[in-house]
Amino acid sequence: MKVSIVVTHLLGTGHLARALTLARAFVAGGHSATVISGGMHAPHLDGKGVEQVQLPPLRSDGADFAQLLDQSGHIAGDAIFSARSAMLAEHVQTAQPDVLITELFPFGRRTLTAEFVALLEAAHRLPRRPLICASIRDILAPPSKPAKADRTDDLIERFYDTVLVHADADVTPLSLSWPVSDRLVGKLHYTGYVAPPPPLPHPGRLGQSEIIVSAGGGDVGAKVFDTCLAAAKRDPKRRWRLLLGGRDAATKSARLMRTAPANITIEPARPDFRQMLYHAAASVSLCGYNTALDVLQSGVRAVFIPFDAGNEVEQGLRADALAELTGIAVLRNAELTPDALLGALDRVVSDSPRAPRTTGFDGAIETVRWTETMRKAMQ
Numbered sequence: 001m002k003v004s005i006v007v008t009h010l011l012g013t014g015h016l017a018r019a020l021t022l023a024r025a026f027v028a029g030g031h032s033a034t035v036i037s038g039g040m041h042a043p044h045l046d047g048k049g050v051e052q053v054q055l056p057p058l059r060s061d062g063a064d065f066a067q068l069l070d071q072s073g074h075i076a077g078d079a080i081f082s083a084r085s086a087m088l089a090e091h092v093q094t095a096q097p098d099v100l101i102t103e104l105f106p107f108g109r110r111t112l113t114a115e116f117v118a119l120l121e122a123a124h125r126l127p128r129r130p131l132i133c134a135s136i137r138d139i140l141a142p143p144s145k146p147a148k149a150d151r152t153d154d155l156i157e158r159f160y161d162t163v164l165v166h167a168d169a170d171v172t173p174l175s176l177s178w179p180v181s182d183r184l185v186g187k188l189h190y191t192g193y194v195a196p197p198p199p200l201p202h203p204g205r206l207g208q209s210e211i212i213v214s215a216g217g218g219d220v221g222a223k224v225f226d227t228c229l230a231a232a233k234r235d236p237k238r239r240w241r242l243l244l245g246g247r248d249a250a251t252k253s254a255r256l257m258r259t260a261p262a263n264i265t266i267e268p269a270r271p272d273f274r275q276m277l278y279h280a281a282a283s284v285s286l287c288g289y290n291t292a293l294d295v296l297q298s299g300v301r302a303v304f305i306p307f308d309a310g311n312e313v314e315q316g317l318r319a320d321a322l323a324e325l326t327g328i329a330v331l332r333n334a335e336l337t338p339d340a341l342l343g344a345l346d347r348v349v350s351d352s353p354r355a356p357r358t359t360g361f362d363g364a365i366e367t368v369r370w371t372e373t374m375r376k377a378m379q
Contacts, residue, residue: 001031001375004095005135006088006119007103008038008112010060010068012215013245014288016042018137018166018194019103023050025364029372036091038084038112040071040247044269046196053091055084063310066111085115089122092130097123099371100130101164106155107136107178110148120159131375132160135367137289138167138193139177139314146179153183162374163187166194166289166363177317189370194363195293198356199274207276210239210265211345212300213284214273214291221245221286223333224305228284229256231338231345232264238281245269274298278356282345287319287330299356301327301348303341308333327351 003026007019016037023033027049035047038055058068058076068076092100100123105116123130134156143149156163165174169190174180180188213228215221225242232240240263244253249268256266270276277283277298285291287304295302304322306315319330329344 001026001098001372002095003031003033003099003101003371004036004091004097004130005033005101005103006036006038006105006116008055008058008109009042010039010058010065010109011063012286012288013039013042013045014137014290015039015103017045017290019101019135020045020047020050021194021196022101022135022364022367024048024196025368029365029368031368034091034095034097036088038115044245044271046271053087055087056080058084063312065310068111081115084112085118088115088119092119092122092126096126096128097130098375099133101133101135101371103135104137106134106152107140117155120155124159131162131371131378133371134160134163136163136165136174138165138172139289139317140174141312141314142177143179149179149181153181156187157183160187161378162189162370164367164370165190166192166367168192168360172318172321177314191366191370192363193293193361194367195290195297195361196274198297198358198361199272199278201278202272202275205279206272207241208279209281210241210276210279211235211282211284212273212276212280213240213242214269215245215286221307223336224284224286227336227338227341229260229264229266231341233261234338235342236261236263239263239265241265241267241276243267243269243273282349284341284345287315287322289318292318292322293361295322295328296357297361299354301351301354303329303331303344303348305331305333305336325354327354 005019007015009015019035023035026033034051036053040057057071061067070076253266277300280300283300283302287306304319306319322328323330327348329348331344
């Protein structure tokens with residue numbers, strides 16, 4: 001099968017990371033996969049073996065998703081949106097994929113509705129239209145108005161064959177965060193969580209006994225890093241490693257390292273981050289989908305500081321569910337101080353070890369299997 005996955009990450013890079021994981025699973029299954037990305041370039045993500053197409057990139061203005069910015073930080077104008085729509089329609093017409101997957105849309109990315117509809121209409125005009133799937137994570141940002149859920153149902157009914165929910169229905173059913181209507185429920189298929197294969201421990205045991213601080217690959221997390229830096233200065237007996245993401249991460253980390261104490265390492269986000277978690281004393285991070293799975297797969301003790309700017313609730317719901325496990329604590333941004341963070345770290349470090357979780361992460365493989373089955377049924 002020829003598979004096209006369309007994704008635009010606007011704040012962090014979790015959406016793109018999940019799309020790339022799905023694409024690699026299709027390639028491993030003997031198919032070809034192309035990821036069409038509409039967000040900013042994310043060089044730390046693993047795109048090996050996957051064809052990638054870059055749209056003129058967009059990003060959010062912090063947590064404001066209603067106003068999008070271009071690569072230069074200016075408000076995106078009509079020309080960039082028109083170019084993106086044209087590129088998406090042209091891709092479908094040229095590639096003529098067997099499977100078309102839109103990541104998050106129509107459950108999110110409503111500011112990009114015009115370009116997604118242009119894509120979907122082009123797909124439906126093909127002589128042999130593709131299987132069309134929506135791909136969503138475990139927990140969504142709940143719709144602020146019932147009308148938004150209704151519009152989503154309308155788009156699903158009009159364009160889509162199935163909705164791939166990358167979660168365990170017994171743990172985080174979609175209904176926890178989204179109103180599942182009678183129109184929608186019949187199209188849901190739970191794949192399990194989408195995660196890369198568990199990494200091997202770091203060959204150089206990098207991260208050994210460190211507090212590893214991360215905030216994904218975007219520009220969020222400034223308060224987390226500032227608080228961790230202040231906490232680390234009060235905690236000279238432990239080693240701390242801060243992994244900065246987003247634009248100018250190399251410049252920012254180099255500047256901060258010039259005045260950092262000897263127990264602190266500050267550097268850009270690393271591709272071997274997941275391997276380092278096996279050796280860490282604890283992780284301090286946001287609670288995005290991919291980071292949460294990294295913590296579960298590695299078994300590392302963790303303090304989650306869920307992103308909650310702009311009334312976001314997704315990460316808080318996920319963090320509260322994970323805090324039921326041994327060695328995991330949650331600290332809200334409103335409570336985040338150096339002393340509170342050090343107290344939370346002391347609690348999780350003193351907890352009993354938690355074994356790495358090895359099951360429930362084959363959502364990418366199940367996605368390949370399910371789309372193969374549905375595509376054959378269309379023929």
